[in-house]
Amino acid sequence: MTTRTPYVPDAPKEGPVLTDGTLPHERIPSGDRTGPVPPAGRPAPEAGLAALVAWHAERTPHALAVADGDTTLTYGQLVASARALAAHLRENGVRPGDSVALLLPRSARTVVAQLALWWAGAGCVPLxxxxxxxxxxxxxxDAGATLTVGDRKLLESMAPAGATLALPGEPLLGGDALAAAELGPDATAFTMFTSGSTGRPKGVAIGHRAVAELVLDPAYVTLTARDRVLFHSPMTFDASTFEVWGALANGAAVVVCTTERPSLEDLARHVERHGVTVAFFTTALFHQLAGRRSRIFSLLRTVIVGGEALSAHHAGEVLGAFPWLELVNGYGPTEATTFTTTHRVTPADCHGPMPIGRPIAGASVHLLDDAGQPVAAGARGELWIGGSRLAHGYTGQPELTAERFRDLPGRGRLYRTGDLVSQRPDGTLDFHGRTDDQVKIRGFRIEPGEIEHALRERPEVADAAVTVLHPTPEDARLAAFVVAAPGPVPRPDALRETLSAVLPAHLIPDDIQFVEALPLTPSGKVDRRALRDLVADGGADAPAGPLGPLEQAVAEIWSRSLGREVARADADFLALGGHSLLALAVADDLREDLGVELTLADFFAAPTVAGHAALVERALLAAHSDLRPGAPEATDVH
Structure with a gap:
């Protein structure tokens, strides 16, 4: 197998801050690059991702491309399978320029199907x-998808409106391979949806060249043909773009975590089993792993974090314990293709606010005031992003596209982020929050207005407001304050269940409280700061009765993660503000303290103290059959 020599990029080159507020690009002119010289004949980013993967398949057909549990695909097999599937798609009506929705669990088939859609000339809409x-x-x-393709069982379960096509269960390796469709560099590769303040999600159309420029020979992170990159993010999350195509554009291997909701230990085992070297973690997940000094950091060489503000304390703890680790803090909205700026974290950074770094891979940044003029040096301004990796806009929403993507005189086409940043003398950026109500929780971008809209659609709700609570510095929870309509007041758990029929899990409030009225500012808007004063203390309820030994052990583990006393056997994890990330922590503690592996599916099937205690008891009895009631007593042999 032919590989390139690993390299460690130099620190970003410093340059003067331009007078218009623009920071210098971090792309190095040809002949002065920090990375390797591109091999002769390799396609340029303009050729697109499919061409880059095909090029690697021609050079190193037997190199590992995708590992999915016990299944592997070499580059030659990946390309042959994707081309054959592309021919199958064409035979079933897929044409260049179509948008096609893809409904698959995370697997090697996911990678094959995405590549096949591109070869057939279609854009992918991940579901x-x-x-x-x-x-x-x-x-x-909203994406204008002409067809939904995917797993047969999932399609039957979802029964989507419109045309559907079940994909073959095994890779197609026979038949005539389809020649790649002629795609322009700006053809849409993905349409990914983010939360929308009006209640309507926003479909962000991202071009092939934009993704290729992000991932090809990245100077902001070490990524070579010898690496293995973990693919564990949902397909609908833009981090998956880096996880999959960052690997395949550079001749590396994608290691797919097929567990739908992996525990912290699942991730560590997967990394260990498959020799993963590079991984992306949402900031919140990184904080959980760091707080537990997870062994996963002893296995990896490179970790990229992003989605929220990175805790300097946790970064320092990880670098102190694992000093060889390359830790990169990434920032960027989906509208600018995953990462706009990055910062290589050093121990010196861990004594104050963590910077979000400098622009990478063709991006440019502008710090502007309300009048669209550059702010003074060191002052806070709204961040506008330019460069070749901007999305085409929002599908089917031309007015919103025109509002957020603008052509500014002398600066070209820019995306208005709504983020407040300041610039250090060396050009490094610091993040200072938002100009609106948008929030980031556990890596997801959330518009409270989308949740409020869904709540107000319910006949039992008169009004609602959603905000974020921080029980601890590292834990963020969505809280909904609801004014009930005349009539019986619904139970919070019943309201959560109705929301789950229209909203994904990350948009379901962790806490729902009913109030007489929403607090307002003098201008008549909801006072979101005052909402936090309405939080009721639900953690000091008197116990309904004494807890059994296992119930007490479970309650203590819950208390540590939830940051509140838990004293009732019927206490509900979700009702107490628990969420999926805290569930990972609880499951990890149950494994370490009680020796019981509890899947997240089991966790949420019985999310009470008594329910968890029963699961723990059942697991312990199964592991120690001699403890089962009625089992013959063991006899000592002397």
């Missing part, structure tokens, strides 16, 4: 099997 049917149908319609 999440965990999302409710109503939402997936809305996204498919």
């Amino acid at each position: 999440d099997p965990a999302h409710p049917k109503a939402r997936s149908e809305a996204l498919t319609a």
Whole structure:
């Protein structure tokens, strides 16, 4: 197998800050690059991702491309399978320029199918099997998808409106291979949806060249043909773009974590088993792993974090314990293709606010005031992003596209982020929050207005407001404050269940409280700061009765993660503000403290103290059959 020599990029080159507020690009002119010289004949980013993968398949056909559990695909097999599937798609009506929705669990088939869609000339609209049917149908319609392809069982379960096509269960390796469709560099590769303040998600159309420029020979992170990159993010999350195509554009291997909701230990085992060297973690997940000094950091060489503000404390703890680790803090909205700026974290950075770095891979940044003029040196301004990796816009929403993507005189086409940043003398950026109500929780971009809209659609709700609570510095929770309509007041758990039929899990409030009225500012807007004062203390309820030994052990583990006392056997994890990321922490503690492996599916099937205690007891009895009631007593042999 032919490989390139690994390299460690130099620190970003410093340069003067331009007078218009633009920071210098971090792309190095040809002949002065920090990375390797591109091999002769390799396609340029303008050729697209499919061409780059095909080029690697020609040079190193036997190199590992995708590992999926016990299944592997070499580059030669990946390309042959994708081309054959592309021919199958063409035979079933897929044409260049189509948008096609893809409904598959995370697997090697996912990678093959995405590549096949591109070879057939179509853009991919990823769908999440965990999302409710109503939402997936809305996204498919908004993206203008002409067809939904995917797993037969998932398609039968979802029963989407419009045409569907079940993909073959095994890779197609026979038949005539389809020649790649002629795609322009700006042809849409993905349409990914983000939360929308009006209640309607926004479909962001991202071009092939934009993704290729992000991932090809990245100077902001070490990524070579010898690496293995973990693919564990949902397909609908733009981090998956880096996880899959960052690997395949550079001749590396994608290691797919097929567990739908992997625990912290699942991730560590997967990394260990498959020799993963590079991984992306949402900031919140990184904080959980760092707080537990997870062994996963002893196995990896490179970790990229992004989605929220990175804790300097946790970064320092990880680098102190694992000093060889390359830790990169990434920032960027989906509209600018995953990462706009990055910062290589050093121990010196871990004594103050963590910077978000400098622009990478063709991106440019502008710090502007309300009048669209550059702010003074060191002052805070709104971040506008330019460069060749901007999305085409929002599908089917021309007015919103015109509002957020603008042509500014002398600066070209820019995306208005709504993020407040400041610039250090060396050009490094610091993040200072938002100009609006948008929030980031556990890596997801959330518009409270989308959740409020869904709540107000319920006949039992008169009004609603959603905000974020921080029980601890590292834990962020969505809280909904609801004014009930006349009549019986619904139970919070019943309201959460109705929301789950139209919203994905990350948009379901962790806490729902009913109030007489929403607090307002003098201008008549909801006072979101005052909402936090309405939080009721639900953690000091008197116990309904004494807890059994296992119930007490479970309650103590819950208390550590939830940051509140848990004293009732019927206490509900979700009702106490628990969420999926805290569930990972609880499951990890149950494994370490009680020796019981509890899957997240089991966790949420019985999310009470008593329910978890029963699961723990059952697992312990199964592991120690001699403890089962009625089992013969063991006899000592002397």
